[in-house]
Amino acid sequence: MVKANNKSIIFWKEPEEYPIPGEHFGVELREIDENLDDNEVRTRNLYISLDPYLRGRMKGFRANYISGFQIGQKFDNLGIGEVVASRNPKIPVGSIVVGFLGWEEYSRVPATSQLKIIEGARESKFPFSSWVGVLGMPGFTAYASLLEIGKPKAGETIFVSAASGAVGQLVGQIAKRLGLRVIGSAGSDDKVAYLLKDLKFDAAFNYKKGNILESLRAAAPEGIDIYYENVGGETLEAALEVLNIHGRIVASGMISGYNTSTPYGIKNLIHVVMKRIRFEGFVVNDFSAETREKFEKDVSAWLQNGEIIYKEDVTVGLENAPDAFLGLLQGKNFGRAVVKITDL
Amino acid sequence: MVKANNKSIIFWKEPEEYPIPGEHFGVELREIDENLDDNEVRTRNLYISLDPYLRGRMKGFRANYISGFQIGQKFDNLGIGEVVASRNPKIPVGSIVVGFLGWEEYSRVPATSQLKIIEGARESKFPFSSWVGVLGMPGFTAYASLLEIGKPKAGETIFVSAASGAVGQLVGQIAKRLGLRVIGSAGSDDKVAYLLKDLKFDAAFNYKKGNILESLRAAAPEGIDIYYENVGGETLEAALEVLNIHGRIVASGMISGYNTSTPYGIKNLIHVVMKRIRFEGFVVNDFSAETREKFEKDVSAWLQNGEIIYKEDVTVGLENAPDAFLGLLQGKNFGRAVVKITDL
Numbered sequence: 001m002v003k004a005n006n007k008s009i010i011f012w013k014e015p016e017e018y019p020i021p022g023e024h025f026g027v028e029l030r031e032i033d034e035n036l037d038d039n040e041v042r043t044r045n046l047y048i049s050l051d052p053y054l055r056g057r058m059k060g061f062r063a064n065y066i067s068g069f070q071i072g073q074k075f076d077n078l079g080i081g082e083v084v085a086s087r088n089p090k091i092p093v094g095s096i097v098v099g100f101l102g103w104e105e106y107s108r109v110p111a112t113s114q115l116k117i118i119e120g121a122r123e124s125k126f127p128f129s130s131w132v133g134v135l136g137m138p139g140f141t142a143y144a145s146l147l148e149i150g151k152p153k154a155g156e157t158i159f160v161s162a163a164s165g166a167v168g169q170l171v172g173q174i175a176k177r178l179g180l181r182v183i184g185s186a187g188s189d190d191k192v193a194y195l196l197k198d199l200k201f202d203a204a205f206n207y208k209k210g211n212i213l214e215s216l217r218a219a220a221p222e223g224i225d226i227y228y229e230n231v232g233g234e235t236l237e238a239a240l241e242v243l244n245i246h247g248r249i250v251a252s253g254m255i256s257g258y259n260t261s262t263p264y265g266i267k268n269l270i271h272v273v274m275k276r277i278r279f280e281g282f283v284v285n286d287f288s289a290e291t292r293e294k295f296e297k298d299v300s301a302w303l304q305n306g307e308i309i310y311k312e313d314v315t316v317g318l319e320n321a322p323d324a325f326l327g328l329l330q331g332k333n334f335g336r337a338v339v340k341i342t343d344l
Numbered sequence: 345m346v347k348a349n350n351k352s353i354i355f356w357k358e359p360e361e362y363p364i365p366g367e368h369f370g371v372e373l374r375e376i377d378e379n380l381d382d383n384e385v386r387t388r389n390l391y392i393s394l395d396p397y398l399r400g401r402m403k404g405f406r407a408n409y410i411s412g413f414q415i416g417q418k419f420d421n422l423g424i425g426e427v428v429a430s431r432n433p434k435i436p437v438g439s440i441v442v443g444f445l446g447w448e449e450y451s452r453v454p455a456t457s458q459l460k461i462i463e464g465a466r467e468s469k470f471p472f473s474s475w476v477g478v479l480g481m482p483g484f485t486a487y488a489s490l491l492e493i494g495k496p497k498a499g500e501t502i503f504v505s506a507a508s509g510a511v512g513q514l515v516g517q518i519a520k521r522l523g524l525r526v527i528g529s530a531g532s533d534d535k536v537a538y539l540l541k542d543l544k545f546d547a548a549f550n551y552k553k554g555n556i557l558e559s560l561r562a563a564a565p566e567g568i569d570i571y572y573e574n575v576g577g578e579t580l581e582a583a584l585e586v587l588n589i590h591g592r593i594v595a596s597g598m599i600s601g602y603n604t605s606t607p608y609g610i611k612n613l614i615h616v617v618m619k620r621i622r623f624e625g626f627v628v629n630d631f632s633a634e635t636r637e638k639f640e641k642d643v644s645a646w647l648q649n650g651e652i653i654y655k656e657d658v659t660v661g662l663e664n665a666p667d668a669f670l671g672l673l674q675g676k677n678f679g680r681a682v683v684k685i686t687d688l
Contacts, residue, residue, distance in 0.1 A: 232613065251617045254613065254617055257613075257614050258614075263611040264609070264611070266610045266613055267607045267608070267609045268607070269580070269601075270601045270607070272623060272624070272625045273573075273595045273597055273598055274625070276625040276626050276627055277595075277624070278623075278624045279622075280620075280622045281616040281617045281621050281622075283620055286620065
């Protein structure tokens with residue numbers, strides 16, 4: 001019998017509100033699956049990424065773009081690993097790969113998984129975590145959705161909620177580069193200071209202090225043209241009030257509604273009619289390969305020459321992933337949230 | 345002194361909820377303005393149209409596409425008139441015109457107004473009211489917004505609320521012609537029977553009976569791809585539940601929110617994110633002249649050969665316009681609501 005020594009994060013129970021580590025999910029030691037079929041690989045996992053959408057997989061939305069977790073199942077999500085065994089000739093041992101990996105130390109990765117080799121990863125000046133951050137899914141989300149759903153034009157004003165988060169910080173910086181006036185909201189004074197001083201936002205406010213609508217009106221006396229939506233609730237309601245005619249709402253997420261059984265009711269959607277607003281959701285896989293290529297070229301160049309910066313909030317140790325995920329849902333992270341499992 | 349003999353509907357007071365005839369607006373006799381400057385005409389008014397958006401003009405939305413009514417001002421809206429005096433060489437006496445007219449028996453129409461002559465109106469087999477109905481603004485609204493915002497595809501399912509109304513009845517019939525499965529909701533059993541028997545909808549329900557979400561689910565077991573939104577509130581919430589991935593919401597109106605100081609809060613907008621929904625408002629003036637031409641050609645041909653029908657709810661007598669408008673806001677009309685002021 002194989003020794004159970006593969007530290008793993010397991011889904012135990014569906015939460016009503018916030019998922020509690022130790023109650024709804026937590027650490028188990030499971031066996032490392034040493035078997036490999038044709039075209040499968042085994043990875044030693046380095047980073048896993050923490051994303052709010054995982055909360056949805058803990059309750060199984062009817063029309064979600066990815067399957068929900070089953071009780072007793074391992075969490076999985078985008079991660080970075082080193083290939084330590086391979087029966088896939090295209091992915092040799094030693095490759096650094098990005099793709100869907102279990103929240104565990106070692107993964108047996110099925111042939112159907114679309115692992116991607118990060119060329120030159122070992123020599124890169126960017127940390128491995130970049131490929132699940134600014135150069136990966138959240139980066140592409142920010143870039144593609146801002147351009148293709150938001151349709152930003154120089155001189156317009158954009159408001160970004162959760163503006164220091166994985167997606168928001170990049171949306172704001174790209175919008176600045178395109179000549180927009182950028183307003184951000186975040187949940188602490190430190191984050192607001194970061195938006196103003198480091199990311200050079202034109203205005204920013206702490207949504208936990210004072211009235212959101214008043215803060216937004218003060219920051220955007222001439223209204224906003226784009227609302228980049230990460231949070232929902234009162235912030236969405238305030239944005240609907242100040243949006244200009246032909247405004248756009250890029251619906252990237254609504255984290256405020258993920259962890260409550262009594263979501264906030266939005267009472268002013270009449271503005272969608274009256275101001276001819278386009279309010280649109282998306283999933284990152286819907287964007288074209290061409291947009292993906294442009295993203296990779298643009299963002300790595302901007303990052304290389306320092307035109308954009310990207311803040312990560314790294315939790316060390318897989319056993320701390322549940323707490324870090326809860327912290328993300330509560331807005332306690334400062335920057336893109338990742339868990340480092342081990343050094344290379 | 346000129347005799348005050350021009351029966352007119354005047355705005356008196358801003359309503360909090362429903363506008364009450366005799367309290368918030370009502371009949372006054374005013375003078376006929378016999379003066380005409382260059383390029384002005386005087387009309388004898390035949391029909392005025394009743395549209396829910398007028399409720400918004402009684403409270404002055406910040407970003408409305410048209411100015412709100414001032415206290416003491418005459419109502420105005422799309423209407424049909426006969427030109428009885430003219431200093432505009434392009435609009436001779438005797439012309440039948442459609443355009444913005446006061447709710448009054450005789451209007452002095454400014455030079456800036458874009459009155460349009462209805463060619464052949466006197467000989468047409470269509471009643472004059474058609475040019476503020478199926479062949480006019482509501483018809484064009486239905487046609488253009490369904491095609492350009494809804495992007496319907498054969499085999500899809502559309503759900504239309506207020507489906508026997510000015511816009512809804514046409515949306516449903518056009519969608520049927522395009523090969524969609526059509527579901528409608530309305531507020532009485534008579535209207536539901538009309539949708540099923542006369543308009544050949546595939547399914548229809550009375551939203552006042554039973555639970556809206558259950559009725560909609562039963563009518564659309566495979567979900568809906570387009571929601572044509574006229575009402576808002578619980579119906580919108582139900583539509584968000586059953587919309588399929590990449591669903592569209594054509595936001596034409598939200599009448600349920602027009603007459604209340606405590607609008608219903610929509611709690612499931614998370615579906616916009618999860619199902620990548622596009623929820624989009626518009627105003628009919630935003631559509632192109634090309635679309636307008638196609639509309640005029642298509643819809644008059646369909647009407648002529650009986651492929652579509654169009655139900656009007658005609659109130660006779662200008663003095664009855666306030667009651668008829670209140671009835672429209674309460675869903676008491678059955679078909680496109682117009683007021684006939686006089687015969688030709």
